[in-house]
Amino acid sequence: MPDKKEVKGVIERISGSLVVAGGMEGASMQDVVHIGELGLVGEILEVNGDKASIQVYEETSGLMPGEPVVSMGEPLSVELGPGIIEQFYDGIQRPLELIEKAAKSPYISRGISVPALDREKKWDFTPKVKVGDDVIAGDILGTVQETVVVEHRIMVPYGIKGKVSKIEKGEHTVEEVIAVIDDNGTMHEVKMLQRWPVRKSRPVKTRLAPNVPMTTGQRVVDAFFPVALGGTACVPGPFGSGKTVIQHQFAKWAQAQIVVYVGCGERGNEMTDVLLEFPELDDPQTGQPLMKRTTLIANTSNMPVAAREASVYTAITLAEYYRDMGYSVALMADSTSRWAEALREMSGRLEEMPGEEGYPAYLGTRLASFYERAGRCIVNGKDGREGSITVIGAVSPPGGDLSEPVTQNTLRVTKVFWGLDANLAYQRHFPAINWLNSYSLYTERLDPYWDEKFDDQWSGLRTEAMGLLEQEAQLNEIVRLVGIDALSRDERMVMETAKSLREDFLHQNAFHEIDTYASMEKQFKMLRTIVSFHHAGLDALHKGAPMNKLFNLPVREQIARMRYLEEKDIAQIDKLEDTIKEQISGIIPVGGDTNAA
Amino acid sequence: MLPREYRTISSISGPLMMVEKTQDVMYDELVEITLSNGDKRRGRVLEIESDRALVQVFEGTTGIENDDTKVRFLGKVLTLPVSRDMLGRVFNGRGEPIDGGAQLIAEQNLDINGMPMNPFSRDYPSEFIQTGISTIDGLNPMVRGQKLPIFSASGLPHNRMAAQIARQATVISGHEDFAVVFAAMGITFEEASFFMEDFRRTGALQRTVLYINLADDPAIERISTPRIALTAAEYLAFECNMHVVVILTDLTNYCEALREISAARKEVPGRRGYPGYLYTDLATMYERAGRLKGKSGSITQIPILTMPEDDKTHPIPDLTGYITEGQIILSRSLHRQGIYPPVDVMPSLSRLKDKGIGRDKTREDHADLMNQLFAAYARGKEAKELAVILGEGALSDEDKAFAKFSTVFEDKYVRQGEYENRTIKETLELGWDLLTMIPVKELKRIRDAYIEKYLNPLLKAKAEKGNA
Numbered sequence A: 001m002p003d004k005k006e007v008k009g010v011i012e013r014i015s016g017s018l019v020v021a022g023g024m025e026g027a028s029m030q031d032v033v034h035i036g037e038l039g040l041v042g043e044i045l046e047v048n049g050d051k052a053s054i055q056v057y058e059e060t061s062g063l064m065p066g067e068p069v070v071s072m073g074e075p076l077s078v079e080l081g082p083g084i085i086e087q088f089y090d091g092i093q094r095p096l097e098l099i100e101k102a103a104k105s106p107y108i109s110r111g112i113s114v115p116a117l118d119r120e121k122k123w124d125f126t127p128k129v130k131v132g133d134d135v136i137a138g139d140i141l142g143t144v145q146e147t148v149v150v151e152h153r154i155m156v157p158y159g160i161k162g163k164v165s166k167i168e169k170g171e172h173t174v175e176e177v178i179a180v181i182d183d184n185g186t187m188h189e190v191k192m193l194q195r196w197p198v199r200k201s202r203p204v205k206t207r208l209a210p211n212v213p214m215t216t217g218q219r220v221v222d223a224f225f226p227v228a229l230g231g232t233a234c235v236p237g238p239f240g241s242g243k244t245v246i247q248h249q250f251a252k253w254a255q256a257q258i259v260v261y262v263g264c265g266e267r268g269n270e271m272t273d274v275l276l277e278f279p280e281l282d283d284p285q286t287g288q289p290l291m292k293r294t295t296l297i298a299n300t301s302n303m304p305v306a307a308r309e310a311s312v313y314t315a316i317t318l319a320e321y322y323r324d325m326g327y328s329v330a331l332m333a334d335s336t337s338r339w340a341e342a343l344r345e346m347s348g349r350l351e352e353m354p355g356e357e358g359y360p361a362y363l364g365t366r367l368a369s370f371y372e373r374a375g376r377c378i379v380n381g382k383d384g385r386e387g388s389i390t391v392i393g394a395v396s397p398p399g400g401d402l403s404e405p406v407t408q409n410t411l412r413v414t415k416v417f418w419g420l421d422a423n424l425a426y427q428r429h430f431p432a433i434n435w436l437n438s439y440s441l442y443t444e445r446l447d448p449y450w451d452e453k454f455d456d457q458w459s460g461l462r463t464e465a466m467g468l469l470e471q472e473a474q475l476n477e478i479v480r481l482v483g484i485d486a487l488s489r490d491e492r493m494v495m496e497t498a499k500s501l502r503e504d505f506l507h508q509n510a511f512h513e514i515d516t517y518a519s520m521e522k523q524f525k526m527l528r529t530i531v532s533f534h535h536a537g538l539d540a541l542h543k544g545a546p547m548n549k550l551f552n553l554p555v556r557e558q559i560a561r562m563r564y565l566e567e568k569d570i571a572q573i574d575k576l577e578d579t580i581k582e583q584i585s586g587i588i589p590v591g592g593d594t595n596a597a
Numbered sequence B: 001m002l003p004r005e006y007r008t009i010s011s012i013s014g015p016l017m018m019v020e021k022t023q024d025v026m027y028d029e030l031v032e033i034t035l036s037n038g039d040k041r042r043g044r045v046l047e048i049e050s051d052r053a054l055v056q057v058f059e060g061t062t063g064i065e066n067d068d069t070k071v072r073f074l075g076k077v078l079t080l081p082v083s084r085d086m087l088g089r090v091f092n093g094r095g096e097p098i099d100g101g102a103q104l105i106a107e108q109n110l111d112i113n114g115m116p117m118n119p120f121s122r123d124y125p126s127e128f129i130q131t132g133i134s135t136i137d138g139l140n141p142m143v144r145g146q147k148l149p150i151f152s153a154s155g156l157p158h159n160r161m162a163a164q165i166a167r168q169a170t171v172i173s174g175h176e177d178f179a180v181v182f183a184a185m186g187i188t189f190e191e192a193s194f195f196m197e198d199f200r201r202t203g204a205l206q207r208t209v210l211y212i213n214l215a216d217d218p219a220i221e222r223i224s225t226p227r228i229a230l231t232a233a234e235y236l237a238f239e240c241n242m243h244v245v246v247i248l249t250d251l252t253n254y255c256e257a258l259r260e261i262s263a264a265r266k267e268v269p270g271r272r273g274y275p276g277y278l279y280t281d282l283a284t285m286y287e288r289a290g291r292l293k294g295k296s297g298s299i300t301q302i303p304i305l306t307m308p309e310d311d312k313t314h315p316i317p318d319l320t321g322y323i324t325e326g327q328i329i330l331s332r333s334l335h336r337q338g339i340y341p342p343v344d345v346m347p348s349l350s351r352l353k354d355k356g357i358g359r360d361k362t363r364e365d366h367a368d369l370m371n372q373l374f375a376a377y378a379r380g381k382e383a384k385e386l387a388v389i390l391g392e393g394a395l396s397d398e399d400k401a402f403a404k405f406s407t408v409f410e411d412k413y414v415r416q417g418e419y420e421n422r423t424i425k426e427t428l429e430l431g432w433d434l435l436t437m438i439p440v441k442e443l444k445r446i447r448d449a450y451i452e453k454y455l456n457p458l459l460k461a462k463a464e465k466g467n468a
């Protein structure tokens, strides 16, 4: 614990969410302060002599020069312990439900102080160590069942090691001592409630390569542009192109044990949507409501802008805490652009030298150090547990123009780029991920994993499918110049298959009860069937089958409806292979066979 | 606290003035300015540095002199007196009556900036509003509590369309207490009187509150006008339990006033000179739409903005689209073809449609039908483009069908009368009727069951007619 020293000053200047206080000698950067008679929460951004520039996390209207400013000498921190899952926090970890109760109003009033973790609730603590055991930081002292699906692991805090001299089984509040650790005579009391400064990443033991997939149930993602556990991805796109829906889809269907969802400067209703929907939807992995593995953080666009900047750090610190327990955590941030804009706004008020488009020169490093907190690793503790944080950030480029600084700096550090395309969205082709310019740097690393699972066919199928779409784009150019009749029969087949790939595989309706999620098994079968039809079709064309008949075979309608098959019925897709053969052989003219042979 | 009076204006710049040697001034405090000729103006504190306060003057600073002007700090932020009696009244952009009627007797005085709604306290909007306009009801359905702007451009009939929506908007489940709050920002007298006349003629005026800042009214006043209107709306919706539709027009004029202040403060300009906080500023207004748990009222917002140079990527429509729950975009090309309402279907969007439609709300087939109409129209338009280059002959038979579909779609589905109020059932039937032009196997977005139930009878009837 750092020494806490209280510093008291007075307000000198107020400009929007920036307050400058005088008489602050001894205060440090990043310390939390309470401002004015209301005790608004803020954080010191800059110290200059006895003056401190403070970003205020609440609306400043009504503040006056001369009102007090008090620094507690502690950086902005989150509370860690059981009770985080299923919570709905604001940007600085205040539970929004408690804010509602304290304000006695549906509006967020100011100066409300509520604890992040319930102080009264008793948790049933089950020790995993005995008195006399040697422990080091990160070792699991015991567990608490936080929700039906999340076992909360209470760890030895960083900086502490020694012999367990006391361990308390049974019902405890988060503030009660559950263990005492004796470090050569220095006694450390450990509670379930621990704290961590949000701007400092929590250490890990070793980093691992991202070669395990994190499936999302979204076909264009899993099959074409996959993300790995511990990976980083970004989804840039203009408004209405589907950033939020795809983030919600990930939060619902991603194969992660814990989901941290941060709504950063976006719509209030989108958070309400998650809040109302997640308790009702079951996680396909556990059969339990999705909310049982989820924590939500919201600084919606009408909430104070400075807390927007803090919200992503609050989120990633909570994610790190669960990673340290040994979980795979997925963090969705919608939208990182709003965070960057909050940074720009404060930088402007501090009168810093503006960089590109008014963003501060340190935008790139800030983004990079945020995404660096993702990763798959062996966490601290003797047992060598593995944990991961996968970070997916939405980016909202002004006018959809990707050349702007936030997108460009994000692309420099993230490994997957899902480029959303306004034209696809206008055609209601969702997810509107442009298959020609998106990429994933994990694709090759993950291929061996799926090839092993799917009889060495996976990577071949994907490569072929991507190739067909690429060819379609080139053929489309020709069609636009001289018409479809200029294409050869083989080329027409390519166009048909590419269309089938787009409409029957890549297109996926998030709001259709079945189509919304596809297992890898189902994705594989669908892809294989479409490609099989392509091969059989080409063969039939070579043998003289009429193109019209081929393209209008009844089996094509079955192919188009594969996506609506429930997971329990996907074996039916296998049977389509025979149907394809059968129907195609029916349209090959007699003697055609000999022709080809 | 006593109001304090100063004669210490040290500098004036655009709509801003600096007042020196101030004491106990609050951030955002309301200010009253008395000119040497006795004229009174109002303003608010934008920034305080020790004993200097930067004040934004709502009516502008012309005529203010450094020595002879008195500045009083009123010890409160700008508030609006509200009561149910606002209904039927006309106010100026600062909230003062201009209809010759009495001053309002306030039930409450509310801070015009409002407070952020707690997302935990929100209720998700899901109650379908029938506007009687097919391109909205059928393709971009609106729900109570939604914020759905109209992106227009100069010379397009956005006012007529907004008036039609205000006139026709009903909820399927029946009539309830409703009100319209109308805020004009920098529009012409002619435009404002068009709305007033329409409200009067349809008898809606008694249920309407109007705040009017015209083109020749002070520009800086426009910063407050929408906030005043929304404060009135919040009172009517959540204190008086009414369903309130707020029409804000024209947001482009609002943003220009904001840019003017930002320039006067010498702030680092963002895109096209608009301040970097334009997004946040707009969000604090747009996000005041919605529903609250445990309250029966609602605020539905229809902001109207004109896109400079018809450019959707201009910061005003762009940032609006990032905040609002969709957008209805008007098309100049449809307007030129004489199609009213000229809704550009492809880029228009209602984000809250999914929970507002379907069985028990509109009809089970609504979502599938909507998706199919979009897909078919997109394909038809593409085919038509191709036909322009290569000639009709280059199209496949299917593409020909789609091309024809898209033409008829614009003529029958998009086009409708200004007083034509289509029920949702009529709109859905019209959609199915148009789909009969397309080969069934191309209707991939629709479940078989619905094709069976809604399309096949139409196809059968068509075939019988053909035979006869």
Ligand SMILES: Nc1ncnc2c1ncn2[C@@H]1O[C@H](COP(=O)(O)OP(=O)(O)O)[C@@H](O)[C@H]1O
Pocket: A237, A238, A239, A240, A241, A242, A243, A244, A245, A246, A430, A431, A432, A508, A509, A510, A511, B349, B350, B351, B352
């Ligand atoms: N996968 C999808 N399936 C169906 N509809 C989608 C899908 N993705 C997006 N949409 C549609 O697009 C709209 C806009 O998506 P959204 O994610 O809110 O966009 P953004 O966050 O990029 O502004 C949604 O309201 C929905 O109607």
Ligand SMILES: Nc1ncnc2c1ncn2[C@@H]1O[C@H](COP(=O)(O)OP(=O)(O)O)[C@@H](O)[C@H]1O
Pocket: A421, A423, A424, A427, A434, A435, A436, A437, A473, A476, A499, A502, B378, B379, B382
């Ligand atoms: N990767 C891509 N990203 C964005 N648009 C694409 C991409 N590939 C193709 N397109 C465009 O999308 C359109 C194809 O959409 P669609 O109408 O579904 O095709 P089809 O006419 O074959 O049904 C074409 O105009 C094509 O140029």
Ligand SMILES: [Mg+2]
Pocket: A243, A244, A245, A266, A334
């Ligand atoms: Mg979004």
Ligand SMILES: [Mg+2]
Pocket: B379, B382
């Ligand atoms: Mg096409």
